[in-house]
Amino acid sequence: QLQLVESGGGLVQxxxxxxxxxxxxxxxxxxxxxxxxxxAPGKEREGVSCISNGDNTFYSESVKGRFTxxxxxxxxxxxxxxxxxxPEDTGVYYxxxxxxxxxxxxxxxxxxxxxxxxxVTVSP
Numbered sequence: 036q037l038q039l040v041e042s043g044g045g046l047v048q049x050x051x052x053x054x055x056x057x058x059x060x061x062x063x064x065x066x067x068x069x070x071x072x073x074x075a076p077g078k079e080r081e082g083v084s085c086i087s088n089g090d091n092t093f094y095s096e097s098v099k100g101r102f103t104x105x106x107x108x109x110x111x112x113x114x115x116x117x118x119x120x121x122p123e124d125t126g127v128y129y130x131x132x133x134x135x136x137x138x139x140x141x142x143x144x145x146x147x148x149x150x151x152x153x154x155v156t157v158s159p
Contacts, residue, residue: 037062039069039130044153047120055115055153057130064106067132069113070141071104073155075126082142083128084115093138097123120157127152 043055057069070085084104085093092104103116113130129152133141 037132039132039150041128041130041150041153044128044155046156046158048158049120049122051120051157052116052118053120053155055117055128055130055155057113057115059111059132064111064113064132065108067134068136068138068141069104069106070131070133070138070144070146071113071115071128072131072142072146073124073126073128074152075123078126080129082144085133085138085142086113087136087138087141088134091138093142095142117155120155122157122159125155125157127154 038060040058047053068087071083072080073083074080083095083098084102086104101119106113129149131146136144
């Protein structure tokens with residue numbers, strides 16, 4: 036079964052940093068685009084940052100300038116470096132793979148299959 040596993044979440048104070056990892060199991064991730072989505076309590080899931088299979092990137096306005104998405108093909112992993120974290124960044128973060136859409140379209144698409152995600156909590 037093709038699988039993505041999210042990790043790296045935790046509790047951090049406002050202004051702090053975390054690096055999330057999205058690691059692929061049983062397939063090569065560099066053939067795919069990868070999107071990071073988050074779901075805050077009581078809110079709909081939203082696309083935060085996406086990277087296409089051609090390494091084009093997209094960031095939502097709420098995270099632009101603070102988050103950086105990158106991939107390490109040797110580790111079969113896509114990272115989301117999150118700096119200057121704010122309490123409103125709190126939520127469960129998920130990653131998805133995408134074979135066809137570009138980065139911006141990926142972050143605005145709706146997906147139906149999600150992994151377990153990783154919890155990010157930013158205290159004031």
